[in-house]
Amino acid sequence: MAFSPALTRLIDALRVLPGVGSKSAQRMAFHLLQREREGGRYLAQAVEQAMASVQHCKACRMFTDSELCDICSNERRDATLVCVVESPADVMAIEQNTDFTGRYFVLLGRLSPIDGVGPSELGLDILRSRLADGSVEEVILATGATVEGEATAQYVADLARQHDAGISRIAHGVPIGGELEYVDSGTLSQAFSGRRPF
Amino acid sequence: MAFSPALTRLIDALRVLPGVGSKSAQRMAFHLLQREREGGRYLAQAVEQAMASVQHCKACRMFTDSELCDICSNERRDATLVCVVESPADVMAIEQNTDFTGRYFVLLGRLSPIDGVGPSELGLDILRSRLADGSVEEVILATGATVEGEATAQYVADLARQHDAGISRIAHGVPIGGELEYVDSGTLSQAFSGRRPF
Ligand SMILES: [Zn+2]
Ligand SMILES: [Zn+2]
Numbered sequence: 001m002a003f004s005p006a007l008t009r010l011i012d013a014l015r016v017l018p019g020v021g022s023k024s025a026q027r028m029a030f031h032l033l034q035r036e037r038e039g040g041r042y043l044a045q046a047v048e049q050a051m052a053s054v055q056h057c058k059a060c061r062m063f064t065d066s067e068l069c070d071i072c073s074n075e076r077r078d079a080t081l082v083c084v085v086e087s088p089a090d091v092m093a094i095e096q097n098t099d100f101t102g103r104y105f106v107l108l109g110r111l112s113p114i115d116g117v118g119p120s121e122l123g124l125d126i127l128r129s130r131l132a133d134g135s136v137e138e139v140i141l142a143t144g145a146t147v148e149g150e151a152t153a154q155y156v157a158d159l160a161r162q163h164d165a166g167i168s169r170i171a172h173g174v175p176i177g178g179e180l181e182y183v184d185s186g187t188l189s190q191a192f193s194g195r196r197p198f
Numbered sequence: 199m200a201f202s203p204a205l206t207r208l209i210d211a212l213r214v215l216p217g218v219g220s221k222s223a224q225r226m227a228f229h230l231l232q233r234e235r236e237g238g239r240y241l242a243q244a245v246e247q248a249m250a251s252v253q254h255c256k257a258c259r260m261f262t263d264s265e266l267c268d269i270c271s272n273e274r275r276d277a278t279l280v281c282v283v284e285s286p287a288d289v290m291a292i293e294q295n296t297d298f299t300g301r302y303f304v305l306l307g308r309l310s311p312i313d314g315v316g317p318s319e320l321g322l323d324i325l326r327s328r329l330a331d332g333s334v335e336e337v338i339l340a341t342g343a344t345v346e347g348e349a350t351a352q353y354v355a356d357l358a359r360q361h362d363a364g365i366s367r368i369a370h371g372v373p374i375g376g377e378l379e380y381v382d383s384g385t386l387s388q389a390f391s392g393r394r395p396f
Contacts, residue, residue, distance in 0.1 A: 003260060003261050003262055003267055003268055003269075003286075003289075004248075004251075004252050004261045004262050004263045004267075005263060006244075006247050006248045006251045006252050006263050007248060007252050007261050007263075009244045009247070009248070010244045010245060010247075010248035010252075012244070013237075013240050013241040013243075013244035013245070014215075014241065014244075016230070016234050016237030016238065016240065016241055017212075017226045017229070017230075017241075018225060018226060018229045019222070019225075019226075024217070026287065026290070027216060027217075027287070028215045028216060029248070030261075030285070030286055030287055031215070031216045032214070032215075032245070032248070032249070033248065033249075033252050033261060033286075034285075034286075034306060036214050037249050039211075039214030040214065040245050040248070040249040041245075041246070041249050042211050042214065043211040043212065043214055043215075043245055044242045044243075044245040044246035044249065045211075045242075045246075046204075046207045046208045046210070046211035046212075047208060047211070047230070047238050047239075047241055047242040047245070048239070048242035048243075048246075049204050049207070049208075050202075050204045050205060050207070050208035050227070050230070050231065050238070051230070051231075051235050051238040051239050051242065053202075053204045054202050054204050054205050054208075054231050062201060063201050063202045063205050063228075063231060064201055064202050065202045065203060065204050065205075069201055069202075070201055071201075087228070087232075088201075088228055088231075088232075089224065089225070089228055092224070108232060
């Protein structure tokens, strides 16, 4: 029983959103139609506009509406420090939670030969040309603490080394407020090997 | 740090969806931008079109793209039986899980004087005119098994009684306090076949 082709299409389309199955797509569609027509129109325009105008920064691959993102075009951000992350969400998290004042490079993924993700998919030619002009003094590796994240960090470190840039890796260990007994063994092992004078 | 006004607006707009907070709105926006531009355009069009063309059936208030929904315009659906439900989701659930062949009336809510929801908000003048033409022999009360659902059922029963229509209530196989749309198909089917004079 279709009732409304437009409704059926709406429910189907909502499933492109991550974590939205058919049941919640239906719930969302009914909510928009019954209580949020105005919000629905706003959503349609916002999605349309974002799909058309959001692009990747030419220098760091972060999302932006212009050629360069707000950070890359901000002269007060330290261009000698480049923090390499996997995703735009990582940039957001670092901006919101740290006082980092350098710049970024967003890989939009991590090395995964099995999935066909190699250096060129990660835009590493762009990073290479930033390193080549000699302005970068330190590359901060902030890829994830996973096997693929580590492999990616290794690859980027090699690249930085070729251009005589300094290299650091963000610390991995027991999270602040974390109880030792609930931390997984890999983290605990890393926390031990990464111990520092106190 | 805004990065992209279009992205900020997209994240904000996604929050009109029920159950979507700022964290999942951001995750959805990034997903669309990184991996689902095509799906995003499809979503924008589908939302736009649904907001513009989905309306309520003139006879039963179900969602439809026309004046009358597929059920009300289907001569093979038994017009002597009218099942009264709270929401379009309830109609979907009944259609998918029972062999009910009558018609519906969708209240789009339930009586709740505190929230300003009275008989006219529930479209009961439309139901009244359907009862007045004498074609309805039985009104099946399928409002939720909640205090408000029961009060609504009582109100609709009084209305049906005034027009000499038979009245039944779906059996309380539906768990007390449960919303119809979340009930499993067996229970819902049992509740239908076990309906009793009200
Ligand atoms: Zn940038
Ligand atoms: Zn109808």
